[in-house]
Amino acid sequence: MTKQAPPAILVDGISKTFEIPTEGAHTLKERALHPFRRGAVRKMRSLRNVSFHVEPGEFFGVVGRNGSGKSTMLKTLAGIYGIDEGAIHVDGRMSTFIELGVGFNPDLAAYDNVMLNAQMLGLGRAEAKARFDKILEFAELGDFADLKIKNYSSGMLVRLAFAVMIQVDAEILLIDEVLAVGDAAFQQKCFDEFERIRESGATVILVTHDMSAVKRFCDRALLLERGTVVAIGDPEEIGDQYLDMNFSRDAQAEVAAEIAADPDDEETSADVAKISLAGTVNHDRDRHGNGKAEIVDSWIENADGERVEVLPFGTPCTFAMRVAFHETVENPLFGMTVLTDQGVTVFEPNNLDLPPMGVFEGGTVRESRITFDSYLAPGRYILTPSICKDESALEWFDRRPRMHRLLVTGTVKTLGTMHPPFTLDVTTPTDDQAVSA
Structure with missing residues (x-):
């Protein structure tokens, strides 16, 4: 009997609460006079008993509205945040791409930044040096290799950071909102790279608001709402649930009820402000x-x-x-x-x-x-x-x-703005209709 491989990632009932100060010492004198006084804090539960697993080689999507706990969960997986309850098990070498370009030094040129960033992400210096030309070629920055990156535009900077990111050979990748980089042509290159990563057998957790990316790349997806797992399953169904949660009147009424129950929750208030833009506009x-x-x-x-x-x-x-x-x-x-x-x-x-x-x-x-x-x-x-x-x-x-x-x-793939039903037949022409090659 073949032994089943353990999950690449197992998340078992994790919870995370942040303490947000509501008042504090504003001057050095206040701090000196009251060194042991602890200011009042407000507790915000970002994750609430979250459990799921990701199989080896699975492309797993995580979606949810702003303030749902997506990025917090990714940072707990990466070890950036500790957890209050539960357990996390990771089987494999992990690389985390939460913020593109973290660690870049604006006073250094592209070469030095690539060396530093690549080594921070797990590549050896010799590997990073060998891949430098490929990184610059992908980022389309060959003419700017000697320019200090403080003189780069924001688009040039994220292209360079993404090009470094995809060179890392890790078994598990944690990726947070990095698809919307560059212009349309560069975004297509990014999509092609995601197809390559998917086919390579790497395990990927992708946090995103882009439902088309979830439906295109992911094998399964998880929907979070206010730190709680709403559903795990087919990407198309999860994507539709997410969209309905954002745009339906029932979802707006539900969040409004949550605000009434927890009026001090600023994260939820921001959600209501956002989704209230849906529906009737009345300009x-x-x-x-x-x-x-x-x-x-x-x-x-x-x-x-x-x-x-x-x-x-x-x-x-x-x-x-x-x-x-x-x-x-x-x-x-x-x-x-x-x-x-x-x-x-x-x-x-x-x-x-x-x-x-x-x-x-x-x-x-x-x-x-x-x-x-x-x-x-x-x-x-x-x-x-x-x-x-x-x-x-x-x-x-x-x-x-x-x-x-x-x-x-829906998941219809078309470059047009409408996609009505149609039929397409391919037939063999009769002798009198055939043409010579």
């Missing part, structure tokens, strides 16, 4: 129209008729809008503009090609509903409802730019 400062009709409410519904801000890819949805007519108008145009978060128009359904809508008397209220399947590519979108005179965008009755944000979740 009425950009609103315009002549007031003949007014959009008094609008919302997005899922297939069950529930108001939502998050939709799974490929599911039916409805954009509804309630309009109050203050004057009588004839054949108005009800419309919606869907844009990417970069402002590119993707989809603009309206009733322009439908039969005339007729006359809407002043003092009446009507509701328009546009139903479609959300084959928008996974990502964030901005929705703008509007109503105007038929076939005349010059006379707006009411237009409310960026009234809603919509998040479409």
Whole structure:
């Protein structure tokens, strides 16, 4: 019988609490007069009975909102922080990449910094020297080798740090938020390196907010919330849970309830401030129209008729809008503009090609509903409802730019902004259709 290999990392019920001073000595005189006085502190539990394991060769993701305890947990694994309870077992040589460029000396050139940083990360001096040209080539800094790094731009600095990081030959890698470095071309190089690391058989724990990276690289993922394990499992399911936790109204209400129970928790307050940016935006400062009709409410519904801000890819949805007519108008145009978060128009359904809508008397209220399947590519979108005179965008009755944000979740891989169903067949041509080679 083959003996099963032990986990590369075993975390068993760890907890970590920080003490945050609420007052202290502000002057040397205060400290001299009261040398033994201990100021009041507030305790903040960053990790609460966290348990999980990572198998050898597994690419393991850790996700969670700001203040959930992700980075604290990584630092306990690295031995930077001690733990109050529980145990951590590590089987293999570990390298930690928590902050790119830690230990760089701004008054030294690239060569000296690479030598120092590489040795801090576990490479011998001879190894670091042998790999220097490769490091500079990857970082695209060959023309700046002799320049002191205090004269580097921030992008040049993180490219150099990342290039050093990937040269370390460790069995276990702890990586915290290092994917978003450099421009788009360099980020693609980073992704290629992560594919290489994954195929090399190294064990990796990746802490990130990038759900596409989690779904692309990770074998399993863990979701943390306020220091507690919410779920461990399939990266796609964990990613969807994370997105729902960030953007759904239920998640916002849940965190608001937590604040009511623990109003002094500044970490949670920061979370609420962040997630409150989701959903309805109501940028009425950009609103315009002549007031003949007014959009008094609008919302997005899922297939069950529930108001939502998050939709799974490929599911039916409805954009509804309630309009109050203050004057009588004839054949108005009800419309919606869907844009990417970069402002590119993707989809603009309206009733322009439908039969005339007729006359809407002043003092009446009507509701328009546009139903479609959300084959928008996974990502964030901005929705703008509007109503105007038929076939005349010059006379707006009411237009409310960026009234809603919509998040479409899923793992569809496409370079486009929409990905509707399609079929693709490959056949053998008949003799009269064939062409000579």
